[in-house]
Amino acid sequence: MSRLVGKVLVAQGGGPTPVINQSVVGVALEARKFTQVTSVYGAVHGVRGIIDENFVDLTRETTHNLEQVSNTPSSGLLSTRDKPDEEYCERMFKVMQAHDIRYFFYVGGNDSSDTVRIVNEQAKAANYELRAIHIPKTIDNDLEENDHCPGFGSAARFVAQAFGGINLDNRALRGVYIGVVMGRHAGFLTASSALARKYVDDGPHLIYLPERAFDTDKFLADVDRIYKQHGLVTIAVSEGISDASGTPMITKLLGKEERDSHGNIQLSGTGALGDLLANTVRDGLGIKRVRSDTFGYLQRSFMGVVSDRDAREAREVGEKAVQFAMWDDVDGSVAIKRPVLDYSVDYQLVPIGNVAGKTRHMPDNFINAEGNGVTQEFHAYCRPLLGSGMPESHRLRAPSVAKILHV
Amino acid sequence: MSRLVGKVLVAQGGGPTPVINQSVVGVALEARKFTQVTSVYGAVHGVRGIIDENFVDLTRETTHNLEQVSNTPSSGLLSTRDKPDEEYCERMFKVMQAHDIRYFFYVGGNDSSDTVRIVNEQAKAANYELRAIHIPKTIDNDLEENDHCPGFGSAARFVAQAFGGINLDNRALRGVYIGVVMGRHAGFLTASSALARKYVDDGPHLIYLPERAFDTDKFLADVDRIYKQHGLVTIAVSEGISDASGTPMITKLLGKEERDSHGNIQLSGTGALGDLLANTVRDGLGIKRVRSDTFGYLQRSFMGVVSDRDAREAREVGEKAVQFAMWDDVDGSVAIKRPVLDYSVDYQLVPIGNVAGKTRHMPDNFINAEGNGVTQEFHAYCRPLLGSGMPESHRLRAPSVAKILHV
Incomplete structure (x- = not known):
């Protein structure tokens, strides 16, 4: 048991997820039970809020409202794209010292876990006792050490429902449909589109992931084959698909790059990639009805589409983070393990260096040999994460009527 | 009571809705009760299926499966964009005669109602007894005579949830967000985005509809004002917005048009309009974080987002269509009236000429004086149509903590 008396600070970083508030509320409710904790602060706008001393006192928030917020998508404490360097972390650390913060919980992806790592090292160097724990979240599902990440299941559910x-839409009015899904380096979210399949001719018939080099000629040959077979093609594409040289397809199209403060090329918030691919099919194959949609921000913050299992786990990783800090007096990153595929989970605290700044990709056994689809192993992996009560499609099975005029 | 003995034919036309199968199932289940009805046929791919004699026998479909299909989005009988002229209708009519079709129910929008009108006139001219009834559906909500149309409530719910x-997303990571919503000539669906507002600073802060001329300078001034006020702007835009001369903004951008078989300019299935507007804001106001999403096909066929009220009404208009044909022995178009705003409905059969080929627009009292938003009258009109159990957002209300370092 930690004897460290002081305040808890919790913050959220990076892109929102539909269940990220569950983790903050898990931290707040659990931390409020411990007498060593003098107050539970939330930083507004992530690490930026720490620099700015922009804190709210979650000890003075009602339990009911915390529960309501936990069921609201997107970062309730607001977020930031700031990526702290050593000097930035030093300023954060100074603020934490001034406010007697002794427990720091940061909910975020691999960039955020790296921030936790740096702050923790600085505290050690300054001989300042600080428990610092990273709590995982990302719809990209790309954190090392984790079987899957909180936020992924709900986003995957949105993609599968979409x-x-x-x-059904493409069957009613046939053509080629291209849906562009978030995923810069990891294809998990795009791959979850495969869970939409119920009938043998259901799509997506083709799935293109950042883990495999995108080849336009191969793409056209794939589309042509499926179109001749079914008279329609439904395609899922990761926004991050790149050619064999590693150049993102969207950069090829735009002829320019827009980068965020992390130096990442902007992939979302534009329909350009989908439109490029649609034109490629139109021009290359002469198919008239080609449509593309870019799912954009809907897939990470849509209200009312949540995996109940994902929500529960997002709550638990927050709660567990506090328990590790309090009962075990340790630092690290909370990771979700899955001892039984279908289905149980176990939470472990892993060394933060195993997670910080690293990206997990789709394992080879999840991707088919042709590199344009997923395997049954991926289905088995993903299905439980979508949660209960997935809507299901049904088709008419009425027999055909014999023709009279056209016999 | 109609004494006309023969078959019932039901078909679906135009774009799908999330509840269009409710109407087909309403027809099938009700028609199967009448002894005059020898069989209930469904035409596959709308009017195209009639020309091709492509029928299925819904009399040989289980009640359970019909109920399952009724809860599945998009046209279960599949659809078509064919727009029948006189000669096309004559061929349809010949097929109907050959199969002893005596009751024709066509679920569709204003193009589909015009088809029903022509076929019915041809039957009269040929002295062939035929009951022909149009059953309304459209996510655009643009049919005359109807307070609202089946399909709209569910699509509006999707847009409001989105x-x-x-x-929440734009609040967590602030910027300018532009969401492009379906709606060629009528702005109802785009307007329904307003129902997402809960807190005073919630968006959409600006809503642009096809009913008002779009002016780029005015648009930039609007965005600039809101951005200075809130530090973020959320904008809803109809795909069909046009300038003062009536030229669609998307045509201006693309420098070319793609038209469907109805002669309509293709607006959906491309992110071009959203990207144009985003670039306009970036270049015109120098705001860095500008994102656009085009909701595309998700808003009309997403699985799992349905207004329960919309689903019930879509079922009822199908059932009522059969009752009008059988008990009252009349032709026309089923229309939804709303005697009490909040809330009751009444179904009437109106002359098909009042609906066929006509487009209803947003009434003036639903649009604000500036032409960039909606009124409380629209809120009162739209709210009940979204159905029960709308997800609601909640914010933290924890008090701020006094600064120590930055005092």
């Missing part, structure tokens, strides 16, 4: 509807 | 999430 493609379920697209299957 | 903007509810966007509000």
Whole structure:
């Protein structure tokens, strides 16, 4: 048991997820039980809020409202794209010292975990006792050490429900449909579109992931084959697909790059990639009805589409983070393990260096040999993460009527 | 009571909705009760299926599966964009005669109602007894005589839930967000984004509709004003917005047009309009973080987002169509009236000429004086149509902590 008396600070970083507030509320409710904790602060706008001393006192928030916020998508404490360097972390650390912060919990992806690592090292160097724990979240599902990440299941559910509807729409009015899904380096979210399949001719028929080099000629040959077979094609594409040289397809199209403060090329918030690919199919194959949608921000913050399992786990990683800090008096990153595929989970605290700044990719056994689809192993992996009560499509099975005039 | 003995034919036309199968199932289940009805046929791919004699026998479909299909989005009988002329209708009519079709129900928008009108006139001219009834559906909500149209409530719910999430996302990572919503000539669906507002600073802060001329300078001034006020702007835009001369903004951008078989300019299935507007804001106001999403096909066929009220009404208009044909022995178009704003409905059969080929627009009292938003009258009109159990956002209300270092 930690004897460290002081304040808890919790913050959220990076892109929101539909369940990220569950983790903050898990921290707040659990931390409020410990007498060593003098107050539970939340930093507004992530690390930026720490620099600015922009804190709210979650000890003075009602339990009911915390529960309500936990069921609201996107970062309730607001977020930031700031990527702290050593000097930035030093300023954060100074503020933490001034406010007697002794427990720091940061909910975020691999950039955020790196921030936790730096701050923790600075505290050690200054001989200032600080428990610092990274709590995982990302719809990209790309954190090392984790079987899957909080936020992914709900976003995957959105993508699967979207493609379920697209299957029905594209069947009613046939053509080629391209849906562009978030995912810079990891294809998990795009791959989850495969869970929309119920009938043998259901799409997505083709799935293109950042883990495999995108080849336009191969793409056209794939589309042509499926179109001749079914008279329609439904395609899922990761926004991050790149050619064999590693150049993102969107950069090829735009002829320019827009970068965020992390130096990442902007992939979301534009329909350009989908439009490029649609034109490629139109021009290359002469198919008239080609449509593309870019799912954009809907997939990470849509209200009302949440995996109940994902929500529960997002709550638990927050709660566990506090328990590790309090009962075990240790630092690190909370990781979700899955001892049984279908289905149980276990939470472990892993060394933060195993997670910080690293990216996990789709393992080879999740991707088919042709590099344009997923395997049954991926289905088995992903299905439980979508949660209960997935809507299901049904088709008419009425027999055909014999023709009279056209016999 | 109609004494006309023969078959019932039901078909679906135009773009799908999340509840269009409710109407087909309403027709099928009700028609199967009448002894005059020898069989209930469904035409596959709308009017195209009639020309091709491509029918399925819904009399041989289980009640359970019909119920399952009724809860599945998009046209279960599949659809078509064919727009029948006189000669096309004559061929349809010949097929109907050959199969002893005596009751024709066509679920569709204003193009589809015009088809029903022509076929019915041809039957009269040929002295062939035929009951022909148009059953309304459209996510655009643009049919005359109807207070609102089946399909709209569910699509509006999707748009409201989407903007509810966007509000939270754009608040967490601030910038300008532009969401492009379906709606060629009528702005109802785009306007429904307003129902996402809960807190005073919630968006959409600006809503641009096809009913008002779009002026780029005015648009930039609007965005600039809101951005200075809130540090973020959330904008909803109809895909069909046009300038004062009536030229669609998307045509201006693309420098070319793609038209469907109805002669309509293709607006959906491309992110071009959103990208144009985003660039306009970036270049015109120098704001760095500007994002656009085009909701595309998700809003009309997404699985799992349905207004329960919309689903019930879509079922009822199908059932009522059969009852009008059988009990009252009349032709026309089923229309939804709303005697009490909040809330009751009444179904009437109106002359098909009042609906066929006509487009209803947003009434003036639904649009604000500046032409960049909606009124409380629209809120009161739209709210009940979204159905029960709308997800609601909640914010932290924890008090701020006094600064120590930055005092």
